[in-house]
Amino acid sequence: MALRVSKVPGxxxxxxxxxxxxxxxxxxxxxxYPKEKEIPVPRARGVIALDTEACxxxxxxARECPxxxxxxxxxxxxxxxSKPGGRPRSRATLDRFDIDYALCMYCGICVEVxxxxxxxxxxxxxYSEGSISAMLHDKERLTDWLATVPAPPPLEKN
Amino acid sequence: xxxxxxxxxxHSEVQVxxxxxxxxxTLNLGPQHPSTHGVLRLIAKVDGEVINEVEPVIGYMHxxxxxxxxxxxxxxxxxxxxxxxxxxxxxxxxxxxVAVERLMDIVPPDRAQYIRLVLTExxxxxxxxxxxxxxxxxxxxxxxxxxxxxxxERILDLIExxxxxxxxxNFNRVGGVKPAAGAGSNQKKVVQDLPEGFLGxxxxxxxxxxxxxxxxxxxxxxxxIFLERTKGVGIIPVDKALAYGVSxxxxxxxxVRFDIRKTDDYLPYxxxxxxxxxxxxxxxxxxxxxxxxxxxxxxxxIRQAVETMPSGDLQAKVPRIIKVPKGEVYVRAENPKGxxxxxxxxxxxxxxYRLKIRSASFSNLSVLPWLLKGQLVPDIIAILGSLDFxxxxxxx
Amino acid sequence: MTxxxxxxxxxxxxxxxxxxxxxxxxxxVFIFAELKISAHMQSRIGPYFAGxxxxxxxxxxxxxxxxxxxxxxxxxADRPVFKFAPMxxxxxxxxxxxIVPFSPKLIVRDLDIGVFxxxxxxxxxxxxxxxxxxxxxxxxxLMGGLRAAAxxxxxxxxxxxxxxxxxxxxxxxxxxxxxVAQIEPVFHIGEVAIRLPFLLQGQVIGFAIFMIAALAELxxxxxxxxxxxxxxxxxYLTEYSGIRFTMFFLAEYAGMFSMSAIAAxxxxxxxxxxxxxxxxLDVLGPLILMAKVTxxxxxxxxxxxxxxxxxEDQLQSLAWRWLIPLALANxxxxxxxxxxx
Numbered sequence: 001m002a003l004r005v006s007k008v009p010g011x012x013x014x015x016x017x018x019x020x021x022x023x024x025x026x027x028x029x030x031x032x033y034p035k036e037k038e039i040p041v042p043r044a045r046g047v048i049a050l051d052t053e054a055c056x057x058x059x060x061x062a063r064e065c066p067x068x069x070x071x072x073x074x075x076x077x078x079x080x081x082s083k084p085g086g087r088p089r090s091r092a093t094l095d096r097f098d099i100d101y102a103l104c105m106y107c108g109i110c111v112e113v114x115x116x117x118x119x120x121x122x123x124x125x126x127y128s129e130g131s132i133s134a135m136l137h138d139k140e141r142l143t144d145w146l147a148t149v150p151a152p153p154p155l156e157k158n
Numbered sequence: 159x160x161x162x163x164x165x166x167x168x169h170s171e172v173q174v175x176x177x178x179x180x181x182x183x184t185l186n187l188g189p190q191h192p193s194t195h196g197v198l199r200l201i202a203k204v205d206g207e208v209i210n211e212v213e214p215v216i217g218y219m220h221x222x223x224x225x226x227x228x229x230x231x232x233x234x235x236x237x238x239x240x241x242x243x244x245x246x247x248x249x250x251x252x253x254x255x256v257a258v259e260r261l262m263d264i265v266p267p268d269r270a271q272y273i274r275l276v277l278t279e280x281x282x283x284x285x286x287x288x289x290x291x292x293x294x295x296x297x298x299x300x301x302x303x304x305x306x307x308x309x310x311e312r313i314l315d316l317i318e319x320x321x322x323x324x325x326x327x328n329f330n331r332v333g334g335v336k337p338a339a340g341a342g343s344n345q346k347k348v349v350q351d352l353p354e355g356f357l358g359x360x361x362x363x364x365x366x367x368x369x370x371x372x373x374x375x376x377x378x379x380x381x382x383i384f385l386e387r388t389k390g391v392g393i394i395p396v397d398k399a400l401a402y403g404v405s406x407x408x409x410x411x412x413x414v415r416f417d418i419r420k421t422d423d424y425l426p427y428x429x430x431x432x433x434x435x436x437x438x439x440x441x442x443x444x445x446x447x448x449x450x451x452x453x454x455x456x457x458x459x460i461r462q463a464v465e466t467m468p469s470g471d472l473q474a475k476v477p478r479i480i481k482v483p484k485g486e487v488y489v490r491a492e493n494p495k496g497x498x499x500x501x502x503x504x505x506x507x508x509x510x511y512r513l514k515i516r517s518a519s520f521s522n523l524s525v526l527p528w529l530l531k532g533q534l535v536p537d538i539i540a541i542l543g544s545l546d547f548x549x550x551x552x553x554x
Numbered sequence: 555m556t557x558x559x560x561x562x563x564x565x566x567x568x569x570x571x572x573x574x575x576x577x578x579x580x581x582x583v584f585i586f587a588e589l590k591i592s593a594h595m596q597s598r599i600g601p602y603f604a605g606x607x608x609x610x611x612x613x614x615x616x617x618x619x620x621x622x623x624x625x626x627x628x629x630x631a632d633r634p635v636f637k638f639a640p641m642x643x644x645x646x647x648x649x650x651x652x653i654v655p656f657s658p659k660l661i662v663r664d665l666d667i668g669v670f671x672x673x674x675x676x677x678x679x680x681x682x683x684x685x686x687x688x689x690x691x692x693x694x695x696l697m698g699g700l701r702a703a704a705x706x707x708x709x710x711x712x713x714x715x716x717x718x719x720x721x722x723x724x725x726x727x728x729x730x731x732x733x734v735a736q737i738e739p740v741f742h743i744g745e746v747a748i749r750l751p752f753l754l755q756g757q758v759i760g761f762a763i764f765m766i767a768a769l770a771e772l773x774x775x776x777x778x779x780x781x782x783x784x785x786x787x788x789x790y791l792t793e794y795s796g797i798r799f800t801m802f803f804l805a806e807y808a809g810m811f812s813m814s815a816i817a818a819x820x821x822x823x824x825x826x827x828x829x830x831x832x833x834x835l836d837v838l839g840p841l842i843l844m845a846k847v848t849x850x851x852x853x854x855x856x857x858x859x860x861x862x863x864x865x866e867d868q869l870q871s872l873a874w875r876w877l878i879p880l881a882l883a884n885x886x887x888x889x890x891x892x893x894x895x
Contacts, residue, residue: 012380013861019376020301020595020860029308029597041315043322043353054342066234107237107328117342121322152339153319153353185693193784207697207866296784298775298863304596383776383862535697536865539785 040123042150045106047124047137049145050097054118057092061110061119069103070110071096097139102132122148182210185535189218193296193539196549198523200542204535212530212538214523219553227513232258232332232480235509239500240326242517243551246285246494248277248317251330253491254513256424257502258332260489261482268426268468270334273352275425276360276463277317277327278491279456283367284313285494286407286449286456289546290371293446294378296543297387302378309370312363319353332480334473351472357464364457371453379447388442392529392541395440402528403521406496408545411448412440418492425491429466430459442544449546481508495519495551515554519547573651581807584851585613588807591852592859617800625796630691639686640794640801646678647805650812655730657825657839668729669717672816673710676771679809680706683773683780686802687790698789701866702780705770708873709777713767715881719760719888720752720820729816733824737832751823756891759884761821763877765850768813770869772806775858779866814850815843822846 031038040046057074073096079089111119122145129135188199197218203211223242227235239254240247252274259266266274291306314324321327321336329336329350339348378384394404399412409416417434419427435451437444482504490499496518503512522545530538586601589612593600605611627636652675653668655661665671680702687699721727724735732752739747740755752760770777781789791802818824823846825839835842864872 009382012382012385015376016378016381016860017856019373020856023305023597024591024594026594026597028594028599030599032599032602041319041322041353043320043350044318045322064231064234066230066237105237105241106323106326107234108322109233109237109328111340111345112336112338113341114345115341117340117344119340120345121339152348155349156352156354156356183693192787294862298778298782298784299861300592301596301859304598308597377860378862381861383864386868387862387865534865534867536779536782536785 040125042123042153043121044123044125045108045121047101047122047127047145047148048099048104048111048142049120049122049149050139050142051118051120051146052094052097052139052143054116055094055097056116056118057094058115060113060115064109064113066107066109067103067105069100071098071100094139097142098136099142100136101127102135120146120149122146123150124148180205187538189215193542195542195547198542198549198552200526200530200538202530202535202538207535209530209533209535209538212527214526216520216523216549216552219549221550221554223554224513224515227510229509231508232482232510235513236330237326237328239515240328241550242515242554243285243493243495243498243519243548244325245288245548246281247323247325248281248321248327248329249285249491249493250498251327252278253424253489253493253498254500254502255330255332256491257487257489257500258480258482260487261485261502261504262332262476262480264333264474264476266334266474267471269470270472270474271426272463272467273320273335273472274330275427276460276467277320277329278425279460279463280313280317280360282456282494283364283453283460284310284317286453287313287367287370289449290374290378290446290453293543293546294384296539297384299378299381299384302374305373305377306370309363309367312366316356316360316363319356319359320350331473331476333476334471337471337473349472352467357467360460360464364460368454368457371450374450379450385443387536387540388446388544390439391442391537392533392544393439393441394525394529398525398528399440402525404496404525405521406492406494406518407448407452408445408496408522410434411437411444413438418490418497422490422492424489427459430462432456432459442540445544445546479508481506482510490516493518495546495548496522517551517554519545519549519551520554523547523552573648577648577651577808577811578804580811581804582613582617584807584810585616585803586610587851588855588858589613591855595856595859620795620800620803621797623796625798626793628691628793631793632689632691635685635689636793637798639682639689640798640805642682642685643679643805644682644801644808646675646682647808647812649675649678650816653729654812654815654843655733655819655824655839656843657836658730659836661730664728664730667727669721669727669732669816669820672729672812673714673717676809676812676816677706677710679805680771682805683790686794687780690790690793692793694786694788694792695790698780698782698786698792701782701786702773702790704866705773705777705780705869708870709767709770709877712763712873712877712881713771715878715885716760716763716767717820719757719881719884722885722888722892723752723755723757729819729824733819733826736823737826749823749826749828751826752821756888757821757884759880760888761817763881763884764817764821765853766877767873768817769854769857770873772809772813772854774806774810774854776861776863777869778858778863779869782863810851810854811847814847814854817850818843818846822850 059072062070062072074092074094076090077093079091081088111121182203182205185202185204189197199215201213202209223238236251239250242250287306287310291303294302318324321329336350339345394412396412396414399409413436415434415436432455435448437448484504484506486503488499488501490497498518499516501514502510505511529541590600601609601612603609604615627633650672652663653665653672683702684699687695724732736751737749740750741748773780825835825843827842830838
């Protein structure tokens with residue numbers, strides 16, 4: 001734990017200058033953003049994708065959301081009976097599924113509580129907008145994100 | 159000299175010091191100021207460059223987390239508490255979960271505990287690297303900032319690799335860590351265990367972190383100008399530190415070898431070999447040095463934990479809906495900024511009846527009015543920065 | 555044509571125009587150099603987009619941006635003083651270039667007391683800084699201005715004393731004369747005449763003191779207390795915006811240029827480089843001087859991006875307790891050596 005501080009005055013200044021000079025000739029580590037892009041890790045919480053087929057309008061996500069940024073509306077629809085002669089089934093249909101990303105705090109609780117695999121995390125991050133109202137993604141926009149959902153990463157073996 | 163004394167003296171003996179009377183200038187530092195780490199406001203009464211009195215005004219970033227917690231469930235609160243001290247978000251989650259687990263009488267599996275420990279130490283490294291980099295900035299040297307943040311980025315990438323979040327991991331669950339991506343039949347199979355390559359990359363990253371610690375010694379700690387600016391500046395003696403409730407690295411810089419990681423058992427730290435660095439004088443230099451050493455110690459802990467990572471479950475058996483039995487508990491943890499404690503009072507519901515948050519920065523900051531009296535204006539910034547507080551942690 | 559050039563006023567206008575065009579141009583190059591060098595010292599890329607390759611147009615873009623911005627004057631400010639201050643700073647900086655010899659002939663005016671004039675003109679900038687600090691009606695600005703004034707008094711002295719050594723050695727105060735004195739062979743090895751700049755003729759301490767004092771005079775790190783971004787927000791610059799801020803900004807870099815040019819002339823041989831035939835100096839002289847200036851500017855930038863800043867009282871103690879005694883000793887040693895050798 002000895003401190004590598006020199007007793008000779010000026011050496012400390014020289015060491016610092018040597019370090020900055022060395023760094024001057026090294027390759028920069030920053031990424032030249034719009035031209036090059038970092039590839040986010042598969043688990044990165046970038047944006048939430050919605051699978052409308054799987055959603056049953058159970059409202060669990062909207063209820064568990066800590067800042068209530070999910071807006072869901074739905075109605076019951078009668079489906080043709082599965083067996084001929086049977087009773088027509090009633091099925092919940094999604095009318096509105098909006099996530100307000102201006103409010104969302106990216107905790108992921110909605111994805112976790114969804115019992116029907118309708119919500120997924122996508123690592124996409126480029127959806128900034130000029131106006132705050134445009135941060136409200138409707139269900140079409142959320143469905144578009146579905147294509148960007150990556151496969152889960154392989155796990156460490158131990 | 160008493161009045162009688164004065165009267166008894168001959169007029170010629172009375173010494174009168176004639177000094178120009180100058181009114182103090184009130185200097186408002188903040189809430190918008192480059193060096194107040196957000197929205198701290200200091201009302202300083204200055205005489206030239208000398209400070210006669212300083213009054214910190216806090217509360218500009220009060221978000222009412224204690225009140226918010228009362229109307230939320232425990233899983234929701236986890237997402238909130240990482241925002242208290244956002245520089246080390248992960249570390250704030252752990253003590254809350256430990257408190258809930260103690261109330262529910264759950265013991266998390268070993269692997270979950272080790273993952274918590276590794277990520278907590280990573281949060282410590284990233285928080286201390288922010289301090290190591292931003293403190294020279296306040297003394298006017300911008301380059302260490304980029305050098306330290308370069309390596310911090312790797313630590314954050316590793317945290318993101320496991321948890322999906324860089325600052326706000328929300329990875330702790332009652333009874334362990336996040337077990338699966340979701341509750342659905344498919345997502346349930348997406349286990350959130352450590353991803354492949356994590357352990358190897360961690361070892362490589364902490365090697366670089368230790369390397370940048372050496373760089374910081376060259377660039378900052380050994381620099382004569384830095385020594386001039388920090389040695390003997392802002393000394394907190396042990397008795398004052400204890401009286402004001404200063405904790406964490408600030409307390410250890412004053413020479414008290416007190417570390418909650420050694421005294422409490424919120425995480426299995428007793429199985430690891432690490433030292434508690436302590437300073438001698440309690441000045442700004444010691445506070446910098448202690449944090450630099452703590453990064454090295456944290457790297458040691460991470461290396462040991464990675465090498466002995468047990469296998470097993472990520473979460474203990476918990477009910478689907480978390481209901482905490484009636485009772486109350488206080489759990490404290492050694493967070494990067496100091497002692498972070500949660501006092502959970504449960505009335506048996508899905509959320510706490512009352513959640514008292516003891517945050518380190520608030521207590522550390524309380525020493526400021528005493529500490530800044532009689533200092534120079536440039537030293538306000540030097541001392542303020544050396545306490546390493548985050549306004550979110552102060553105001554909550 | 556020559557008749558026209560002989561006219562005093564035409565020539566004057568020409569010289570003023572050249573300086574007013576060249577100096578800010580060079581300052582822009584130095585601003586760009588600072589942006590790039592600082593970036594790479596911090597593992598960053600720096601400006602990249604403006605102007606295409608390497609972001610070379612970044613300082614120009616910044617300048618245009620600043621000019622578009624509103625020229626704000628605080629309500630309580632002393633308006634005339636506030637508005638005049640940046641001009642004083644820029645004028646003080648530009649005035650120094652009158653005596654900088656770029657080649658044996660390329661000099662605006664080779665004054666007999668050139669060095670003296672340079673130092674005097676250079677310290678006018680501090681008056682401008684003080685004006686800015688006082689007139690802004692801002693406590694931070696005022697403190698910055700006062701710090702600048704204290705710094706001027708502390709550092710003007712070592713700056714002048716460091717130059718005295720060179721003046722003794724050269725036997726003249728004319729800038730051109732000082733360069734010519736450095737062209738004079740010091741001694742001969744066989745047939746080869748050895749010509750050395752004053753730095754290698756024993757003015758090492760003088761050069762170091764001059765550079766340290768120049769840094770303090772320019773308010774560059776580690777002596778940037780008058781600006782002290784983390785303490786005083788931006789010091790005397792806090793209330794400035796738009797074109798007036800640009801003037802301060804240009805003056806800072808033009809000041810780096812002028813101080814480096816004086817240091818290069820006094821200590822590094824100015825436009826002369828050993829080995830270059832004297833006939834070619836008219837053409838190569840400016841390039842040689844610029845190369846030396848660039849080297850010194852690089853060192854100034856390098857220091858800025860490595861060191862933290864000192865405290866005002868520490869700076870005063872450095873100046874009064876170390877630099878001034880050292881400079882006096884340097885003068886004594888130089889004078890004795892001049893007489894004895």
